[in-house]
Amino acid sequence: MKLDFGDALNLALREEMRRDPRVYCIGEDIVLGLPFGVTKGLIDEFGPDRVLNAPISEAAIVGSAFGAAVTGLVPVVDMHFADFVTCAMDEVANQIAKSRYMFGGQLDCPLTLRMPYGIGKSGGGHHSNSVEAWFVNLPGLKVAIPSTPADARGLLKTAIRDPDPVLVFEHRALYRVVGDVPEAEVLVPLGAADVKRPGRDVTVIATARMVHESLEAARRLAEEGVEVEVVDPRSLVPLDRETLAASVRRTHRVVVAEEGVMRGSAGAWLAWVVMEDSFDELDAPIARVAAPNVPIPFSPPLESFVMPAADDVIAAVRHVLK
Amino acid sequence: MSAPGPELMVEMYAAMLRVRLFEERARELFQRGRIPGFLHTSVGQEAVAVGVAAALRTDDYVLSTHRGHGHLVAKGGSLRGLMAELYGKANGICHGKGGTMHIADVSVGYLGANGVLASGCVVAPGVGLSIKQRRSGQVVVTFFGDGAANRGPFHEGVNLSALWTLPVVFVCENNRWASSTAHTRSTAGGSIAARAAGYGIPGESVDGNDVVAVWDAVMRAVERARRGDGPSLIEAHTIRWVGHFEGDPQAYRGKDEVDEGRRRDPIARLERVLTEHGRLDAAHAARIRESVVAEIEDAVAHAEASPLPRGEDALNDLFAYYPWAD
Numbered sequence: 001m002k003l004d005f006g007d008a009l010n011l012a013l014r015e016e017m018r019r020d021p022r023v024y025c026i027g028e029d030i031v032l033g034l035p036f037g038v039t040k041g042l043i044d045e046f047g048p049d050r051v052l053n054a055p056i057s058e059a060a061i062v063g064s065a066f067g068a069a070v071t072g073l074v075p076v077v078d079m080h081f082a083d084f085v086t087c088a089m090d091e092v093a094n095q096i097a098k099s100r101y102m103f104g105g106q107l108d109c110p111l112t113l114r115m116p117y118g119i120g121k122s123g124g125g126h127h128s129n130s131v132e133a134w135f136v137n138l139p140g141l142k143v144a145i146p147s148t149p150a151d152a153r154g155l156l157k158t159a160i161r162d163p164d165p166v167l168v169f170e171h172r173a174l175y176r177v178v179g180d181v182p183e184a185e186v187l188v189p190l191g192a193a194d195v196k197r198p199g200r201d202v203t204v205i206a207t208a209r210m211v212h213e214s215l216e217a218a219r220r221l222a223e224e225g226v227e228v229e230v231v232d233p234r235s236l237v238p239l240d241r242e243t244l245a246a247s248v249r250r251t252h253r254v255v256v257a258e259e260g261v262m263r264g265s266a267g268a269w270l271a272w273v274v275m276e277d278s279f280d281e282l283d284a285p286i287a288r289v290a291a292p293n294v295p296i297p298f299s300p301p302l303e304s305f306v307m308p309a310a311d312d313v314i315a316a317v318r319h320v321l322k
Numbered sequence: 323m324s325a326p327g328p329e330l331m332v333e334m335y336a337a338m339l340r341v342r343l344f345e346e347r348a349r350e351l352f353q354r355g356r357i358p359g360f361l362h363t364s365v366g367q368e369a370v371a372v373g374v375a376a377a378l379r380t381d382d383y384v385l386s387t388h389r390g391h392g393h394l395v396a397k398g399g400s401l402r403g404l405m406a407e408l409y410g411k412a413n414g415i416c417h418g419k420g421g422t423m424h425i426a427d428v429s430v431g432y433l434g435a436n437g438v439l440a441s442g443c444v445v446a447p448g449v450g451l452s453i454k455q456r457r458s459g460q461v462v463v464t465f466f467g468d469g470a471a472n473r474g475p476f477h478e479g480v481n482l483s484a485l486w487t488l489p490v491v492f493v494c495e496n497n498r499w500a501s502s503t504a505h506t507r508s509t510a511g512g513s514i515a516a517r518a519a520g521y522g523i524p525g526e527s528v529d530g531n532d533v534v535a536v537w538d539a540v541m542r543a544v545e546r547a548r549r550g551d552g553p554s555l556i557e558a559h560t561i562r563w564v565g566h567f568e569g570d571p572q573a574y575r576g577k578d579e580v581d582e583g584r585r586r587d588p589i590a591r592l593e594r595v596l597t598e599h600g601r602l603d604a605a606h607a608a609r610i611r612e613s614v615v616a617e618i619e620d621a622v623a624h625a626e627a628s629p630l631p632r633g634e635d636a637l638n639d640l641f642a643y644y645p646w647a648d
Contacts, residue, residue: 024455049455055485060444060478067448070433071383072456075448090475094438095445103426103434104416105639140640163642191646238646273648 001183006175008149009038009114012156013076015185017046020074023160024050026061027078027114036116036175039078062088062113066096069111069165076160081127082117082169096165097140111166112159118171118209118259119296119307128296128303130260132169132207136236136269142166142190143236147211149179151234154188162190171208171259191238195247199227202317203247205270206230206257210289210308214257217313228317236266241277244270248278253320257289257313265290287316326376326537328601332610334376334533335596338368338589340614341392344401347618348391348408352568356626357408359421364392366531366563369588370495371396373536373558374463377544383431383449383462385442387495388423390435393465399427401621411628418631419639431460440470443479443492450488450553461489461547463540469500471514480555484521489547491540492555495530497562502574515557523553530558531588534595561586 003011010033017023024046025039031053033040043051054061062085065075079085085092092113100107119128135141142164146152152170159166196211197218206214211232218228231247233239248254254274258267271286289312297303326334345363352361364371367389375396378384386393394404400415407414407425414420415427426434433449436442446464453460470476471494483490494514498505511517518525524546528539536558543554561583565572596602 022455055481057444057478057482059475060447060482063441063444063475063479064446064448064451064482067385067433067445067450067462068452069448071449071452073448073452090438090441091444095436095441098424099426099434100642101640102416102420102424103428104414104419105642106416106426106428107433108642142641164644191648237648238644239648241648 001181002178003149003181004176004178005149005152005170006037008153008181009156009170010040012153013039013042014045016157016160017042017050022072022074023076024052024073025076025078026052026054026065028054028056028080030078035080036172038114058084058087059091062091063095065111066091066109069109070099070107074110074160076112076114079113079115082115082131083126083129085115085131093138097138100164101140108163109165110163112156113165113167115167115169116172117169118173119303120173122298122300122303123296124298125295130258130291132236133260133264133266135167136266140165141237143169144190144234145169145207145236146234147174147208147232149177150181150186151188151194153181154186155190155234158187158190166190169208173209177212188234190235191240193231193233193240193243195243196230196232197228199229199251201227201251202253202255202320203229203231203251204255204257204313204317205244205274206232207266208259210257210259213308213310214313216310217317220310221314221317226317226321233270239273241273244274245277248274248281252281252283254282254286255289255313255316255320256286257308257316259308260290261293262288262290263293284320287320289313289316324538324541326534330376331534331592331596332601334372334537335589335592335602336610336614337372337375337396338533338592339611340617341368341371341395342589343614343618344395345391347622349564349568351622358410361422361568362389362566363564363568364389366583366587367495367497367560368392369533369536370493370530370558370560373533374493374540376537377540378463379460381431382460383433385433385445385449385462385464386435387439387442387465387467387470388435388437389467390425390465391422394425394427394432397432398430399432401617402624403427405621405625406628409625409628410630411625412631412635413628417635417639440466440473440475442466443470444475446490446492447479447483447486447488450483450490451486453489459548461491461544463491463493465493465495467500468494468496468498468505468514469503469508471517472508480518480521480523480553483553484523487550487552490553491543491547492553493540494555494557496557496559498579499562499566499575501566513557515555518555523555525555525557527557527559530560531586531591533588533592
């Protein structure tokens with residue numbers, strides 16, 4: 001069936017809430033499904049005990065989800081905008097990520113944090129950032145980052161069933177992207193990268209919106225006879241190193257493309273992984289596509305300047321082919 | 323005000339003594355270098371931990387603080403497991419990964435001490451939500467200090483719990499000091515109990531050195547929570563006999579405050595009451611002390627004899643499910 005990314009997530013939530021009565025959703029404005037429609041209509045099927053419209057209290061939303069998760073429920077938190085997680089950073093970083101470890105494995109924390117994020121439509125500095133690297137850097141969290149409706153549905157379902165805390169990064173520019181979604185209930189495992197387009201010349205490792213930009217770049221480069229392989233890790237923690245390494249063995253040249261800023265990013269980690277696993281296979285230094293080291297600005301020409309796109313991927317591919 | 327029965331009062335006396343002697347022993351072991359890290363003990367504050375725990379069922383939950391040994395001992399946690407954890411031993415209750423400030427004993431509902439102040443205040447409503455959804459009739463108590471009441475999570479947690487009528491009891495252990503900063507210099511309005519009014523829930527100030535008063539206030543709050551009438555806030559005024567941390571020179575306060583604390587010693591106070599009512603005599607008190615000392619010495623011997631973890635054990639316990647080798 002054809003579904004957009006947002007509706008695929010909505011389907012995943014419905015399926016998991018039907019399957020397991022412990023699953024509930026909590027967040028700001030989720031009864032109406034604002035701002036991106038992902039939770040729309042859940043209230044009609046599951047009622048107010050399982051679709052909890054919370055006050056604007058991010059620490060209490062995330063902290064309470066932790067408390068519920070360790071005592072028998074399975075919360076799915078809608079962060080509204082991933083940027084707002086800063087208001088609940090103690091809860092994520094010190095409580096959710098660390099408790100199982102600090103307590104010697106006494107507690108399981110089956111909790112999902114849905115993180116709508118990313119550049120677009122002049123969201124400005126508090127509504128546009130790619131913050132996934134913060135969480136890749138926090139041991140104790142799993143981090144999924146789907147790029148297609150099918151992956152979004154399959155990864156969210158896996159996240160909800162996982163006994164550990166999982167953050168699912170949902171790029172807000174993808175919500176209305178339509179794709180094929182299996183009729184059957186298909187789970188996409190964490191730690192399983194996907195080759196979105198095969199190619200023999202250059203591997204582009206890309207996440208979320210940059211998968212689509214990289215596919216566009218690959219189409220344009222194919223016209224010149226350059227065959228780009230686009231690999232989507234789909235989860236950053238755990239990371240499917242083997243699929244990345246297998247691709248590098250085919251192409252021997254790598255570009256890592258992400259939307260986060262260049263410095264200290266998830267892409268920097270991916271580039272290091274490739275270097276460590278595949279150094280002898282590389283015929284050129286790894287190139288990176290990322291945003292410059294500034295917050296995301298408001299005005300359209302400024303925003304578009306910092307937003308990595310297909311042209312940047314093409315330039316990077318040409319660079320590694322030099 | 324209701325009164326606890328005589329057996330319960332004697333049990334509370336023994337429990338306070340257990341907390342006191344455990345903490346005193348831990349201080350001594352820390353000073354001798356047997357316990358690593360930083361140690362925050364609750365000497366002088368035993369009536370709060372014990373008054374609360376005595377009003378709870380075994381399956382009720384507690385969220386604790388950086389000064390949490392007493393809460394765990396009072397809730398019935400294993401002294402062996404706790405002491406071995408303070409030592410950083412492999413068979414400590416958290417396998418040496420938590421230590422004094424990050425300890426939990428889920429088997430007695432103790433969901434964790436916390437190194438970050440007021441963090442439990444936002445976790446509590448989620449535990450309350452889970453209790454409500456599961457219709458288990460449990461309650462959750464979250465302890466926090468006077469200093470923590472100035473953090474946002476306190477307000478967010480009280481608001482959410484009140485809004486959703488959750489079975490939570492907020493217990494502020496006001497020992498007058500947030501580390502070295504006086505309550506009077508950090509807290510606008512003075513009363514933390516009075517903040518409850520803003521959220522439309524009961525707020526009560528009690529003498530935190532009177533275990534019966536604490537027990538009574540918590541009993542009423544717990545009954546209210548179990549009835550489904552929502553949270554309460556209790557501010558228990560007490561006095562920290564010791565420094566913020568073990569080794570704190572306490573240049574910020576005079577000796578008179580500790581003297582006041584000792585004059586209002588919650589254990590001596592209950593002992594007087596029990597003696598006056600013929601519920602405890604010197605021989606009985608001595609037997610209780612002897613038995614508590616034996617339990618603690620058993621825990622110390624256990625901790626001393628226990629093995630240290632292997633360095634590579636640092637890599638375990640992070641996830642429940644992680645078959646990947648990335």
